Amino acid sequence: MTFFVFRMCPKLTCRSIWKSEDNLINFDLFKGGGGDGTIIEPRKIFTTLTRNPKFKRPSDEQAEVLDGWFGRRGEHDLTIKMNTGSGKTLVGLLALKSSLNEGFRPAVYITPDKYLTSQVLAEAAALGISTTDSENDMAFMRGDSILVTNIRKIVNGRSVFGVKEKKIPLEVVVIDDAHACLQSIEEQFTIEAKSDSQLYKDLWNLFSESLRQYNAIEHSRLLSGDPAVLCELPYWIWKDRSADVASLLIKNRGLDDLQFKLDLLIDVIDLCQCAVTAKRIEIAPRCIPIDVIPSLSAARRKIFMTATLANDGILVTHFRADASAISKPIKPRGAGDMGVRMIITPQELNRDIKFDDLKAFCAEVAKSRNVVVIVPSTNQANQWKDVAAAVLNKDNIHDGVEKLKAGHLGLAVLINKYDGVDLPGTACEMLVLDGVPSYSSLIARVNAAALEGTTSSNIELVQRIEQGMGRGVRSSEDRCVVLLWGSGLSKAINFHETAKFFTEITKAQLKVARQLAKQIILNRMADLGPILNYSFVGDADWIRISKEAIVQAPDTNYFYMEEYVGGQRAAFDFARIRQYNRSVEAMQVAINAAPEDRVKGYLKQLLAEYYNYIDRVESQKILLSAVALNNRVIKPMAGIEYKRLSTPDNQFFDAQKFMARFPDGNDLVLWMNALLDDLEWDPLATKRFEAAVHSIGQFVGFAAQRPEIETGKGPDNLWGVGAHRYFVIECKSGATIAEYISKADCNQLLGSVSWFGQNYPPANSALPIMIHPKFKFGVEASPANDFRIIDAVKLLELRDALKSLGINLSTGNKYRSRDDVAGALNAADMIPGRFEGRFTRPFTR
Structure with missing residues (x-):
């Protein structure tokens, strides 16, 4: 009897009967005819990959971008701009594979965080492109595999790629979600010292006396723990002490925050900004010295991939990119394709809708669908806690996102996370942006305040809003409801100064949103249910209308960079x-x-x-x-010559002149609602509060000034109300946990009254007014008898009166008539004598 023994080769199918050891083929010996890595055109490489059947061929958009990149691949810095969900990952991987085949090696694909790293690795595996997550993998070093890693692994003071030296050279890099990577880089180049740390105490002792001599009032407020004070240390004080600062940092280099940051910054300490509050001190450079990581900065090819990076200038200041190269971004022809968003702003449909109405409605929707709420701060997140299934910050966001993707979680709150999060399909069927995005970094807040209202500031605001709105639409097949809450967002999408900077697709979807709004009657939030259902169930007509708007959006290169x-x-x-x-x-x-x-x-x-x-x-x-x-920059050490504020000759004339800026009544209402949103008791928004008080004075026709901002001395606000009469106003909107008005706050108002007496002749009179949640002074305080208080109750009365005034003047465009303006201001008690009687109260002890 004859026996046959069959040995199976893993690479052969179950139908094979031959022993593979008998005739092994060495495919590496094939030359010239393919298989030797000589194919460098990305689309041809795609056809050679052993890939998952779901990847049939690159989309038209992907093909256009790949061809565009291949034709310009010799340029050092290139930007690729594709809409969210249009397949940037595939493009980046093929560009790297092409570069490897051309001889540029090693190659690295950089993501904003570990979570997105895992996503790229999974997509590469499905494509059949060899990748690794280990920089020690020899296949990566040889150029046989692409390293996929996150930006923090490369950019830190103990980088395995080398700090001030090339430990692991890189030839070609793709930086995906560049805007999110930039935020991580800023954090890596920022040193933070909290008030309970020895480093904070050492830095405060180093600067305290110099700061007291420069601005005694600000120094006193910092000492008292006033949460509203944010001080940029004057550059001459900082530079004079920079060597001492370096010594303190070196002494404390064992601290967690310094271990991975000190070596990035130590050589540019004197070129840093320093921002100080009672709770923390921040130190960061004016521009990022990215060349301290030479493996990254000296890469021969850098490809920046982004969807909505509206201001490309940050690539120059952060990555030292070639301005001439990035000024010509690579993108598909036309506006491109993306998923469907149903954008609704409830407060524009019904001015009486309250936050609690929104919250209750979202909680109801979240019983059956995933609802994601993005908020700018922890304080705002706390208002959602009672209905949230999860509150996600940078520490737990990855686990939370996985739960959203895995199935029904309910309502999840994301804190200040407007980019770098993918929520496709049912992971997010309704997205809520609650309020205007803000800054968590002290230095970002300082710089944003100095540039407030400028083109670059408006662009940055729009960029963050658009990033946030895109979280729930991650492919052209996705659909998502987007609710915008807060008059600040309403203002951003409606006012020309900001609305013009949205991408053309978003503008098209906002146009559809306005057409939709005309057909919605919103008496209560529940009335939105049937409307939102068009998105939830994927109604064919709704999808068609939305897609038609998208495909007809005009083409643009989406490039903006300040010339400076x-x-x-x-x-x-x-x-x-x-x-x-x-x-x-x-x-x-x-x-x-x-x-x-x-x-x-x-x-x-x-x-x-x-x-x-x-x-x-x-x-x-x-x-x-x-x-x-620009009166928001640092004041000189000698101070600024103060210019007196005149009182108005005709309040009603000045009020109507101010209101003439509004094209129609709806714009006036949007402006007023945004102003009222800023009149909140919030320690992180005190400057916005002070600015709102300034605007109120102008709106009602008083002369208005902010002496402390403009000269570094005097009250937060000064109103000239007529006949040489003034209101000296100190704002304490950040005193949210105070049980009474402190001695320090009292002394500040006393000091401002004294300042008024020094700068105005005796014929002028001033009424001291403090805006504070409480109306009772502490036992150590010594207020003057004529002090008046706008407390929490009076501020609410003032807000209600201003809201009614705005509606009254907008109806029939009454604000265009001086007589109507005069009648409305009189009826609302917004005139001298009656204003202080109705909206302020005496104090108690």
């Missing part, structure tokens, strides 16, 4: 090599290129900082001229 950023970056780099004269020259070029006075003023402050190395006296003169253009 190149000079700003060059000035920083020259200062690093102590070429201060050249820094000054570069900053002057930047200033000349700036189109707006506020921006010129901000840049002049930077010019003054560099001039401080050359001539300290001239530096102060330059800073004085900066203040004349």
Whole structure:
């Protein structure tokens, strides 16, 4: 009897009967005819991959971008812009594979975080592209595999890729979700010292006396623990102590926050900003010295991939990118394709809808569908806690997102996470943006305040809103309801100064949203249920209308970069090599290129900082001229000459003149609602509160001024109300946990009254007013007898009166008539004598 023994080869199918050992084929010996890595065109590479059947071929958009990149691949820095969900990952992986085949190796695909790293690895496996998550993998070093890792693994003070040296050289890099990576890089280059740390105490002791001499009031408020005070340390104080700061940081380098950051910053300490509050101190450079990670900065090919990076200038200031290369982004022809969003702003449909109505409605929807709420702060998140299944921050967001993707979770709240999160399909069927995005970084808040209202500021706001709105639509097949809550968001999508910066697809969807809104009668939030169901069930007509709007959106290259950023970056780099004269020259070029006075003023402050190395006296003169253009920059050490505020000759004339800026009554209402949103008791929004008080004065026809902001001295607000009468106003909107008005707050108002007496002749009179949640002074305080208080109750009365006034004047566009304005202001008690009687109260002890 004859026996046959069959041995199966793993690579052969179950139908094979031959022994593979007898004739092994070495496929590596094939040359010239393919299989040797000589194919470099990305689309041809795609056809050779052993891939999952779901990848039939690149989409038209992907093909266009791949061809565009391949034709320009010799340029050092390139940006690829594709709509959310249009397949950037495939494009990035094929571009890297093409580069490897061309001989550029090693190659790395960089994501914002570990969570997205795992997603890229999974997609690469499905495509049949070899990847690894280990920088020690020899296949990566040889160029046989692509390393997929997150930005923090590369950019940190103990980077395995090398700090100030190349431990692992990189030839070609793809930086995916570039806007999210940029945020991580900023965090890595920011040192934070909390008030309970020894580092904070050491830094405070180092600067305290100098700060007291510069601004005694701000110094006193910081000492008292006032949460509303955010102080940028004047650059001359910082630079004079920078060597001592470096010593303190080195002494404390064992702290968790310093271990991975100190070596990134130690060489540019004198070129940093420093922001101080009673709770923490932050230190960060003006521009990112990314070349301290030379493996990244010196890569021969860098590809930045992004969906909605509206302001490309940040690639220059953070990645030191070539401005001329990134000014020509690679993108598909046309506006592209994306999923369907049903955008609704409830407060525009019914002004009486309250936050509690929104919350209850979202909780009801969340019983059967995943609802995601994005909020700007922990304080705002706390208002959702009682109905939330999960509150997600940077520490637990990945687990929370996985639960949303896995099935029904309910209502999840994301804290200040507007990018870097994918919520496809049923992971997010309704998305709520609750309020305008804000900044958690102190230094970002300082710089944003200085540039508030400028084009770059508006673009950054729109960018973050659009990023947030895109979380629930991650492919062209997705659909999601997007609810925008808060008048600040209503203002952003309606006012021309901001709305014009949205992408064309978003503009098209907003246009559909306005057409939809005309057919909705919203008496209560529940009335939205049947409307939202068109999105939830994928109604064919709704999908058709939405898709038609998307495909008809006009083409645009979505490129914006301020003309001054190149000079700003060059000035920083020259200062690093102590070429201060050249820094000054570069900053002057930047200033000349700036189109707006506020921006010129901000840049002049930077010019003054560099001039401080050359001539300290001239530096102060330059800073004085900066203040004349932008009163939000640092004030010179000698102070600013104060210009007295005149009282109005005709309040009603001035009020109507101010209101003439509104194109129609609806714009007036949107503006008023946004202003009222800023009149909130919030320690993180005190400057917005003060600005709102200033705007109220202007709106009702009083002369209004912010002396403390404009000159560094005096009250938060000063109103000239008529006949040489003034209101001296101190705002304490951040005193949310106070049980009474403190001695420090009392002394501040006393000091402002004294300041008024020093700057105004005796014929003028001032009524001291404090805006504070409480009306009772502590036992140590010594208020003057004429002090008046706008407490929580009175502020609510004032808000209600202003809301009614706005509605009254908007109806029939009454605000265009001076007589109607006069009648409305009289009826609302917004005139001298009656205003303080109705909206302020006496204090108690």
